[in-house]
Amino acid sequence: MSQKKLSLKELDFNNMGAWPQQAKIGFCVIIGLVIVGLAWYLFVQDKRVELESLERQEADLRNEFETKQGRAANLDPLKQQLAQMEQQLQQMMRQLPSKTEMPDLIVDISQTALATGITNELFQPGPEIPKDFYAEKPIALRMVGTYHQFGGFVSGVASLPRVVIMTMHDISLKPKAGNKDGTITPNSPLELAGTVKTYRYLDEEEMAEQEKAAQPATPGATPAAAPATAQGGA
Numbered sequence: 190m191s192q193k194k195l196s197l198k199e200l201d202f203n204n205m206g207a208w209p210q211q212a213k214i215g216f217c218v219i220i221g222l223v224i225v226g227l228a229w230y231l232f233v234q235d236k237r238v239e240l241e242s243l244e245r246q247e248a249d250l251r252n253e254f255e256t257k258q259g260r261a262a263n264l265d266p267l268k269q270q271l272a273q274m275e276q277q278l279q280q281m282m283r284q285l286p287s288k289t290e291m292p293d294l295i296v297d298i299s300q301t302a303l304a305t306g307i308t309n310e311l312f313q314p315g316p317e318i319p320k321d322f323y324a325e326k327p328i329a330l331r332m333v334g335t336y337h338q339f340g341g342f343v344s345g346v347a348s349l350p351r352v353v354i355m356t357m358h359d360i361s362l363k364p365k366a367g368n369k370d371g372t373i374t375p376n377s378p379l380e381l382a383g384t385v386k387t388y389r390y391l392d393e394e395e396m397a398e399q400e401k402a403a404q405p406a407t408p409g410a411t412p413a414a415a416p417a418t419a420q421g422g423a
Contacts, residue, residue, distance in 0.1 A: 282322065282390045286351045291326065291389050297349055298328075298387070305341040307334035311382075319399060323388050327358075331382040333365055336375055359383045 286294045299312050311331035317324045334342070339362075346353050360383035391399065 284351065285323070285354070286389045288389065288392060288395070290351060294349070294351060294353065294387070294389075295326070295328070298346060298353070298355075301345040301349070302332060302334075302342050305334070305338045305345060307332050307338050307342055319391065319395070321399065322396060323390050324395075325386045325388050327384050327386050329384050331380065333378055333380050335377065336379060339379070339381065354388050356386045357383060358386065360385070 295314050299309060302309055302312075309330070309332055311329060313329045315327040315329065317326050332339075332342075346355065360381065362379055362381050365378035365380045
């Protein structure tokens with residue numbers, strides 16, 4: 190006896206208990222697939238996106254860790270290199286003139302200019318300007334000489350016993366007034382005017398004073414009262 194196949198139209202959804210066993214199993218399978226699909230869409234899909242984001246974050250953190258690990262491996266050699274550079278800097282600074290040598294150095298620079306035949310129309314040192322670990326000494330000058338004389342002056346300054354660093358500021362070099370045709374030859378008088386700065390190192394005491402002056406004033410401190418001056422009457 191052949192079993193009659195039922196179509197969906199013949200199934201009574203209000204009386205599902207009367208369905209054949211095969212229809213009940215098929216309907217349960219469909220319901221299960223729908224539930225699994227909804228669960229995947231609502232929960233698993235979001236987790237996949239979150240997982241991909243975490244995987245990218247893990248790759249970025251791994252790259253950052255490898256970079257920092259490489260830097261840490263080179264830290265000790267870099268520290269040694271920095272210490273060597275600081276020692277070299279200190280040695281170079283010690284080659285600059287000291288506070289007591291600065292007046293003689295100014296005289297040597299002026300005498301070097303005169304020895305090369307340059308005329309010092311103005312050679313006026315200004316007050317020192319202290320910096321972090323050195324002091325600069327500006328010199329306002331106006332010199333007259335030839336091209337070769339200025340070259341000899343620069344060479345003479347470079348051969349002084351102490352290391353002399355001179356920087357030029359607002360310097361002008363032009364033919365000396367009175368040159369009729371304005372042409373410049375190797376023997377034409379030139380006028381150099383402007384300001385040069387030379388430098389010296391600060392000793393330990395001066396550096397300590399610089400650090401002390403750079404520290405902010407203590408809050409609540411009151412300045413000391415000036416002593417009263419007694420005035421006598423006749």
